[in-house]
Amino acid sequence: xxxxxxxxxxxxxxxxxxxxxxxxxxxxxxxxxxxxxxxxxxxxxxxxxxxxxxxxxxxxxxxxxxxxxxxxxxxxxxxxxxxxxxxxxxxxxxxxxxxxxxxxxxxxxxxxxxxxxxxxxxxxxxxxxxxxxxxxxxxxxxxxxxxxxxxxxxxxxxxx
Numbered sequence: 001x002x003x004x005x006x007x008x009x010x011x012x013x014x015x016x017x018x019x020x021x022x023x024x025x026x027x028x029x030x031x032x033x034x035x036x037x038x039x040x041x042x043x044x045x046x047x048x049x050x051x052x053x054x055x056x057x058x059x060x061x062x063x064x065x066x067x068x069x070x071x072x073x074x075x076x077x078x079x080x081x082x083x084x085x086x087x088x089x090x091x092x093x094x095x096x097x098x099x100x101x102x103x104x105x106x107x108x109x110x111x112x113x114x115x116x117x118x119x120x121x122x123x124x125x126x127x128x129x130x131x132x133x134x135x136x137x138x139x140x141x142x143x144x145x146x147x148x149x150x151x152x153x154x155x156x157x158x159x160x
Contacts, residue, residue, distance in 0.1 A: 029070050029126065030055060030143060033119055037144045040118050041152035047086070047093055047111040049155050051075040053119075053144035056129075069125045073140065076115055076130070081156040 037050045056071040080086040087108070094101060094110040101107045112130075120126045146152040 033072065034144050036119055036121060038149055038151065040115065041146055041149060044153060047079055047089055048076045048115055049079055049146055049153060050115065050144065051077050051146050052142060054140045055143050057139045069127055072126065072128045074119065074128055074130055076112065077155045079153060079155045
């Protein structure tokens with residue numbers, strides 16, 4: 001009796017290259033993330049504004065889709081310029097969310113955490129960093145800027 005080994009793979013022989021449709025998937029994910037960023041910035045109930053959104057990429061894989069995921073860098077700013085008023089709004093916003101927070105810092109960081117949850121939309125393939133854009137090594141491409149979005153609600157200190 002002879003046995004034959006069959007390897008089921010979407011990769012071309014030799015193990016190199018990208019599975020068919022991978023670039024299309026990355027493109028769809030980017031479009032969806034940008035659409036969620038636009039909707040988030042147009043919502044007057046949010047406490048933050050997504051200032052810039054960049055897709056990170058390295059090596060031969062353009063579009064930031066490598067290693068099985070989409071890597072993004074987000075820069076967000078507060079819509080409220082007064083620090084004390086912002087903290088009061090954050091506490092009220094977090095309590096109104098209906099979520100349980102085990103510590104004060106969880107309440108204070110809720111708007112930032114929520115922003116990331118909205119952008120990721122439960123996708124395990126999307127990772128988000130808030131690292132300083134000037135410190136990001138490798139390739140990065142700006143995919144969204146609030147300054148170019150007419151529907152985005154600008155922070156109080158950056159009125160257009």
